[in-house]
Amino acid sequence: SYVLAQPPSVSVAPGQTARITCGGNSIGSKSVHWYQEKPGQAPVLVVYDDSDRPSGIPERFSGSNSGNTATLTISRVEAGDEADYYCQVWDSSSDHVVFGGGTKLTVL
């Protein structure tokens, strides 16, 4: 089955840029989606189809996808960005939705 690998944690100072990676075999050939989950709240879609943003999501959130790695980039990080972030794809070979294990973003 298809596997997505995320680093368990990423730390960044306020105002800096956070990059959260999502690794998978030829992930560049798939559409990758990203979710933000804060404690006690439902997940929120922050990037879809590799690099598109839903309405209401700040331009500070961006995504890219190539080769074996997709990346969620958060520019000018704020304290309110502290959350768990998950990548997700649809694996058509198994007809399964696949999530990465999640990355906890800590704002120092």
Add this chain to the structure above:
Amino acid sequence: EVQLLESGGDLVQPGGSLRLSCAASGFTFRNNAMHWVRQAPGKGLEWVSAITGSGGRTYYADSVKGRFTISRDNSRNTLYLQMNTLGADDTALYYCARDPGVTGIYYFDYWGQGNLVTVSS
């Protein structure tokens, strides 16, 4: 405004059954595939099942295939998850989520607030 409201979560004994419901509003329900996603305490997100807008195709994670059944009633704008032979590993917060696709499966653009299922004796 899109709203998804889950219900039916409860404490159930191992081997028992439970049916979750998700009442949808604010959009044309039949025009969207729907999903169930769960999160065990302190763990990550796990996709459980999906169903196309018409209900004609269903998909299941390996961990629940043969035990769980997803269905929908488009006349009642309601999504269901029938869960049988429950085990401790099924203890989780269960989310209902909308997919922007109708016949294809893509991602989750709206989520409910979640409903807790606890399997314990």
